[in-house]
Amino acid sequence: MNRVEEHAALPSRLLAYLRERFPLLGNCLLILSFYSSNQFLAHALCHPGEPMRYxxxxxxxCLTLLCFFLHIRIFDDHKDYLDDCRHFPDRVLQRNVVTLNELKWLAAAAIAVEFALAAIAGPAAVLSLLIAFCFSLLMLKEFFLGEWLKRRFLLYASVHMLIMPLLAMTIWSFATKRFLWQIPVWYLLYSGVNYFLAFNWEISRKIRVPEDEREGLDSYTRIFGTYGAAYLVLVVRMIDTVLVSLVAYHLGLSLWFYGLIVALFMVCLVGVIQYRFQTSTTTAHRLSIYAGVYIVAFDIALAIELVRTFGIQFSGTL
Structure with missing residues (x-):
């Protein structure tokens, strides 16, 4: 792939940024699976026995979430700019192929699209999105506790991951046209699943072998040890499995679904075993790949089971 330089046209430079920091194909797949599972669950809880709907x-x-994740990505790149200049000087932003000011305009456009789409979906969607957006602003400002939180890396990540339940609640409002205070307990429980799914990926992508640790870059292996962080990933996945099993039991889903979730856990367990007994940069990196696949497959499994159980309809209405 040709290296895009700072004198290229703005669209080419923004595409270079997206390829590096926000790959559209991967993010679209993630969002579609995340949205589908939560939307179908919302429908199943609000309209028991009725077919799922697209x-x-x-x-x-889905477009709202795509724009939302993009603006969070840009917020993060602003927040971490100086650190990234030191640790990742070859990135598109750090090479000045795109500028912070250009990314501000891109984020502003994404945010405008988010709220325009929410307005089309109705007042409940606008309110839910507004709450999630305000939380993203707090993330940008690191909750006005930046240095204090950074010294507490696990707490820092735990607080930031709360954006996932808020986005699940946004999906609820888009899908049902109902407000946050009308969310049933079982949907809130699955919002917890979303939280731990994201946490699973957050931990997995920051597991490093000792020789890859870099001064100034936080990792979970620094906190929990070379293997402790990998074991923590398994604990988080166990929590996910238990929580989604409770939701599945409430909905009366088939044994096939439970078997699929357990099988998914076992497949991802392979990555941890490889890392434990063949510890290397490669097996550490694979943990993040397993985590990404786990998130998408987990959501797709629930969506497919709900469709298999209740059917699906396609509608040309909002």
Whole structure:
């Protein structure tokens, strides 16, 4: 792939940024699986026994999440700019191929699209999105506790991951046209699943072998040890499995679903075993790959089971 330089046209430079920091294909797949599982669950809880639905609200919601994740990515790149200049000087932003000011405009455009789509979906969606957006602003400002939180790396990540339940609640409002205070307990429980799914990936991508640790870059292996962080990933996945099993039991899903979730856990266990007994940069990196696949497959499994159990309809309405 040709290296894009700072004198290239703005669209080319922004595409270079997206390829590096926000790959559209991977993010679209992640968002579609995340949105589908939460939307179908919301529908199953609000309209028991009725078929699942894909309609224009699905498209609006997915595009909203795509823009939301993009603006969070840009917020993070602003927040971490100086550290990234020191540790990742070859990135597109650090090479000045794109500038912080250009990314501000891109984020502003994404945010405008988010709220325009939420307005189409209705007042409940606007309110839910507004709450998630305000939380993203707090993330940008590191909750006005930046240095204090950074010294407590696990707490720092735990607080930031709360954005995932808030986005699940946004999906609820897009899918049902209902407000946050109308969310049933079982949907809140699955919002917890979303939290731990994201945490699973957050931990996995920051597991490093001792020789790859770099001064100034935080990692979970620094906190929990070379293997302790990998074991923590397994604990988080166990929590996910238990929580989603409770939701599945409430909905009366089949044994096939439980078997699939356990099988998914066992497949990802292979990555931890490889890392434990063949510790290397390669096996450490594979943990993040397993984590990404786990998130998508986990959500797809629930979506497919709900469709298999209740059927699906496609509608041209909101």
């Amino acid at each position: 309609d224009y609200s699905t498209l609006c919601g």
